[in-house]
Amino acid sequence: MPSRKKAAALRYDAKKESAPRVVAKGEGKVAENIIKIAELHKLPIRKDEDLIELLSKIELDKEVPEALYKAVAEVFSFIYKVTNKK
Numbered sequence: 001m002p003s004r005k006k007a008a009a010l011r012y013d014a015k016k017e018s019a020p021r022v023v024a025k026g027e028g029k030v031a032e033n034i035i036k037i038a039e040l041h042k043l044p045i046r047k048d049e050d051l052i053e054l055l056s057k058i059e060l061d062k063e064v065p066e067a068l069y070k071a072v073a074e075v076f077s078f079i080y081k082v083t084n085k086k
Contacts, residue, residue, distance in 0.1 A: 007031035008055040009038065010064070010072065019063040020072050025056050044082040046075055 006027045012020035024034050038045050051071050058064065064072050 004028045005031045005035075006049075006052045006056055007034040008052055009034055010055075010075070012076065017063070019066075019069070020076070021061055021063055022055055022058045023061060025058075025060065027056070044079045046078050048075070051075070 004027045007025070007030075008022055009024035010020045011017075011023045026034060035045060048071075051068075054068055054071070055064070
């Protein structure tokens with residue numbers, strides 16, 4: 001049986017928050033909708049199956065735990081590079 005698609009969305013406002021937050025997460029149709037919304041708004045998407053497994057365990061609107069900072073920093077670095085190339 002193929003694994004179900006999973007997705008999560010992060011938000012980080014350095015002026016207001018001390019760490020990124022998980023603002024959406026889900027699998028199957030919910031994951032597909034998260035991805036569609038990101039594409040609609042031309043937001044960068046990064047595939048990382050290991051990270052999505054960890055992010056899916058975090059409650060909605062909760063900060064990413066310090067143990068995941070390095071992995072999440074890599075995602076934000078990727079986003080920065082992608083958006084600054086445009």
